[in-house]
Amino acid sequence: DTAVSQTPKYLVTQMGNDKSIKCEQNLGHDTMYWYKQDSKKFLKIMFSYNNKELIINETVPNRFSPKSPDKAHLNLHINSLELGDSAVYFCASSQGRADLEAFFGQGTRLTVV
Amino acid sequence: AQSVTQLGSHVSVSEGALVLLRCNYSSSVPPYLFWYVQYPNQGLQLLLKYTTGATLVKGINGFEAEFKKSETSFHLTKPSAHMSDAAEYFCAVTTGGSYIPTFGRGTSLIVHP
Numbered sequence: 001d002t003a004v005s006q007t008p009k010y011l012v013t014q015m016g017n018d019k020s021i022k023c024e025q026n027l028g029h030d031t032m033y034w035y036k037q038d039s040k041k042f043l044k045i046m047f048s049y050n051n052k053e054l055i056i057n058e059t060v061p062n063r064f065s066p067k068s069p070d071k072a073h074l075n076l077h078i079n080s081l082e083l084g085d086s087a088v089y090f091c092a093s094s095q096g097r098a099d100l101e102a103f104f105g106q107g108t109r110l111t112v113v
Numbered sequence: 114a115q116s117v118t119q120l121g122s123h124v125s126v127s128e129g130a131l132v133l134l135r136c137n138y139s140s141s142v143p144p145y146l147f148w149y150v151q152y153p154n155q156g157l158q159l160l161l162k163y164t165t166g167a168t169l170v171k172g173i174n175g176f177e178a179e180f181k182k183s184e185t186s187f188h189l190t191k192p193s194a195h196m197s198d199a200a201e202y203f204c205a206v207t208t209g210g211s212y213i214p215t216f217g218r219g220t221s222l223i224v225h226p
Contacts, residue, residue: 005157021129041201042150043216056213097210101147104156 003027006091006105014113015082021076021108022090031055032074033102034066035090043090049074050096081112115140116205119217127225132191136178136204136222139185140153146187147180147205147214163187174198199224 004025013019025032033056034046047066049054056065063079074091091105120135136143145164149157161172168180178189187204202219 041221042131043157043203043219047212092156095209099150100141101159101162102157102214104158106156107154 002040002106004091004093004105006089008108009014009106010029010109010111012111012113015081015083018077018079019081019110020078021085021091021110023105025072025091025093025103027073027093027095027103029095029103029110030071031092031094031096032068032071033092034074034076035092035104037088037090037107039087047074047076049099052085078110083108085110088109115144115208116208117204117215117217119202119204120217120222121220122170122219123223125223125225126194128146128196129193131140132176132194132198132222134189134202134204134222136217138187138189138204138206140206140208146180147207148172148176148187148189149203149205149216150174150200150204151219152199154201160189160202166224168220181196185225194222194224196224196226198222222224 031050033048046060049068052068065077068074088107092102093104116139133188137173147162148160153156162169163168163180176191201219203219205214207214
């Protein structure tokens with residue numbers, strides 16, 4: 001069983017479209033994250049949820065909206081996709097605060113054309 | 114505020130040689146430090162972490178790191194590089210009670226036969 005799973009793994013879409021990436025963790029963790037990794041491998045945290053409550057919302061365009069229906073799921077919806085949104089998006093989870101190990105999903109490679 | 118600097122975006126070693134990946138951090142409070150590894154087209158995986166206690170930390174795959182408070186460093190080492198160690202390595206810092214880990218920009222380890 002995959003601990004943190006994301007779907008889809010690859011996503012190619014046109015500018016202006018709306019898309020969603022789903023994330024599920026089966027580790028029983030109460031904190032989940034979304035990270036963006038750019039073409040230079042730089043990792044930037046976007047959002048963090050603890051027990052379905054948003055606790056981190058970094059400087060991210062409001063076209064990006066996370067949704068956590070329950071502790072095991074954190075989905076990312078992106079409206080009006082732009083070329084600059086092309087990146088690899090990683091979901092991660094941890095038990096509690098960030099001082100504990102984070103478990104990462106395999107990533108979703110988003111390409112906007 | 115916390116920050117991480119990884120010196121050298123690329124490190125190249127021969128198989129069997131010592132691996133040294135450098136990480137310096139900045140934190141106003143005692144830090145928690147992590148090294149993660151990212152293999153091609155995969156998510157990040159924890160190599161090792163320092164929270165409290167012994168400053169020399171051993172991780173998976175023969176890697177270890179030493180927390181040096183006086184030098185604000187947490188360098189990653191491995192006595193003998195293997196071809197399978199070729200990957201991207203990320204140093205990360207957080208603090209107790211924080212939900213926000215900060216990642217370095219990553220160091221790509223290249224291992225030559």
